[in-house]
Amino acid sequence: MNNPPETSLQSEKALKRLRRRRAADTRFRMYGLAALGFALFSLVFLISAIAWKASGAVTYHVVKTDIVLTPERIAPDGNASPEEITRNIEGFYTLVRDDLFARFPNAGDSLPVRQDFSALVDRLAVLPLARRVARHPSLIGQSVTVQVPVSDDVDLFLKRSSPRSIPFRIGAGAQISPGQGGGMVLTQPDLDSVRATLTALGEHDGVPSVFVTSQGAVARLSDLGDEAASFELLAGDVADFGGTPLKGLIVTVPESRRTISDLQIAWALALRSEGVIRRVPHTSLLTRTDSTYPELAGSLAAIVGSLLTMLVTGMVAIPMGIFAAIFLEEFAPKNRLTQLIEVNINNLAAVPSIVFGLLGATLLLGTFGLPRSAPLVGGLVLALLILPVVIIAARAALRAVPPSIRSGALAVGASRMQAVFHHVLPLAFPGMLTGAILGMARALGETAPLLLIGMVAFVAEVPSSTTDEATALPVLIYSWASNAERAWEPMTAAVIVILLALLVIMNVIVVMLRRKFERRW
């Protein structure tokens, strides 16, 4: 019964050291996990931030109303040719605006008021209507239902995104009585929450505006006392304020510091409660082309431009890359030249994309005089850019085909060319295709080279051939992101979502191809 001699491994010091080492081990593992977590968090954060921003562009506000297309307005000098009708945007605009303005008989008819009112809808918004009438002149004189987007300021306000607004309710206890100057007085109002909010907001360069609305009438708070609050009427009349409880809205930014005036807010709220302004799906984002007004802009031209560019890229890079890979993998003699090509391909894969843009600008535009801003040039530049990617993937696919296939073909008397094209290529093709699609996905998202060959131009017409002026989706994202107005942010995010969706589709195709054709030899 003798105790084993205490070894140094069981001494207090040794155990402590062991604990320390184990703790270090756990810590190290945690670092790895944290790094991975950070990377994934970044990915999720990026995507959700953009998706959240894009959600603001899923719907937008339009004015929907019936107007009579009076000939005097549409063809004032009796000329009803399609060109004249399309050119007469002012006439259509006046029709729509006057129809809306007629709903506010109390607004007065001074020029500033009219100008203020005109800002609710941008002039160019009636262009589709004008084109429709130009196509069907029989509509003149008829009553038609028109749907035109409201201006971006109004849209942002009604979406409560800018300027920020806080809703509140006034309980049924308040009594309404007419005040001086056509105004309105609320006695016993329950406005403590409003008072608290106003105090909290303070008065930077002016007082926040407080509105109450009821059935198409809108009034603005002019004086907030302890017993009574007086309002001035901005739209509708006092009779409309019959049924309490009233809905209210505090616009936190003072009128002097925002782009939408109190009157415009009142009109927009009134029109919305009457159902004239309504929120509809923002399909014009996909069906219209670029515009200087955010509410009228769409990405159709850029989508078509991207597709045309991809067409050129695919038709050049995919066959060329596959043929180059076949040469290098199956036929190339081992000599200096082949080695040089190999080194070149590896290097080209890592050359910054903007350098390819410089190449396109000098060689394709300068030396060869190809048209600027054209999908043809963009497609060629991107084809050179993704060629290394396609070649490397295609070579990997060829290498994955076992040599026995080649030997078998050669053994029954096929030539080398026949062995490759009749036997190896069909087996390697799915793999080559996945590489090619991944290369195309990269080309689809590429921006910098396209900027240098002028594909950043403002394009208002859908390009119909590869030599027309065009832009591409990522370039549209770039140019919309550089616009100053807030309304462009959700629009840009929405186009990003479209672009990412296309990329996801391409990657899903790759995964499906791999699943279907994956083969272990």
Next chain:
Amino acid sequence: MVQQLGQLPMGWLLTALLVFVVTTGFSVGRIRAERYLVSGGHKFHSRGNYHGYYVAMWGLLPTLLIAAVYVLFSQTAVFGLLNSELPEGFHTLSKAELQSYLEAVAGAAKTGGYAGADRIFATVTSRFLELSGSLKAATLAAMSLSAIGGIAYARRKVAPDFRARLKVERGAEAFLFLCAAIAIATTVGIVASLLYESLRFFAQVPVTDFLFGTRWNAQTSAEFGALPLFFGTFMIALIAMFVAAPIGLFAAIYLSEYASVRTRRYMKPLLEMLAGIPTVVYGFFALLVIAPGVRAAALGINSLLINIGVTSEPFLAAQPTSALAAGLVMGVMVIPFVSSLSDDVINAVPQTLRDAAFAMGATKSETIKQIILPAALPGIVASMLLAVSRAIGETMIVVMAAGQRARISFDPSTDLTTITVQIVALLTGETQFDSPKTLSAFALGLVLFLVTLGFNLIALRVVQRYREKYE
């Protein structure tokens, strides 16, 4: 008549003609070969199809050459001809004005909307249509003739003992080689165009002024000291590597050494998604989310420092776009470039090394730190170099989130500009490359190309050496 030819849709015509030549050539060759077969008694060296391919090849080759020459040079040729005929007054125009005038003419000719324009413009346009119309007609005629000639020549060769297959295969191999040689042609094209334009630039601005000057103001005045741009590029790449190096490396270590096969299978593609997101999306994200965040943080630090009395002036610049914002987002973007290659090289370290370390009683982290990482070090360094090269050449993130001001400042919340930002700023919307302003973009491009090439070559060499060591 000739004018109407000017409106011909050449793209479609060329394609249709080429397709027609190929199908005709193939049929001609094959039918002739079949005829011998039907007449009987002949033993063919090659099958009928190969005779068809052979004839088609001879029809296609000259036609394709003519078409390529037309596509590449027709515009230049027509402009040149038109230029020599222009009336006296045009000679006072500068080259750029003339070019844009001619482009307007070409555009009007395409749409046909020149009837209402002024008389000179309309005359020039109709002359342009005549010239391009005759060129188009001549091209089509030349293509047809050469196709007929080629097909006729090749058809005579079709005979039972003609070795058509060997000829076709040799032609095909030459074509495959040409495709592979495009890679060399691209590199030569890049180097040649960058060098040519840079030399024109350095003829006007001394190289030393460009490389070592500290004032850059290419847009407004002729100050071409690119040092602030190099500094900005370096600074932002450094910030990016501060993010990407530890995170990419640790993620690679975790994935290759700790993670289960299942986790690895799902995590690796997710991580690589970061590299698949278009950079313009990162740029938007940086501009929208990160840059305001950086600014708010910088303002917070400023007021904190003032409150505790360290400084009385704002310490940080707190610009709306900043080097830090661009660098952070770029760091996230290059994480997969570090992690993917590092993961590969860590996996390539032989298992025996690990087993030996475990047998000595080392913990997993000790094995990694003292055995695996030193063994994989060259590969890891290479992955870092590739990531740096990617960060230096990255354009959209910095264009959108780094700013335009060229200066040297170590304050990360200030806006810096980079080589790529300036290239974009200098060349966007430019059509003529003859002023020092536009040419300087090519000098910058040359520097960018050489620097990234250097990093890549070193990295590739290291990886190759490393592979040889363990294989």
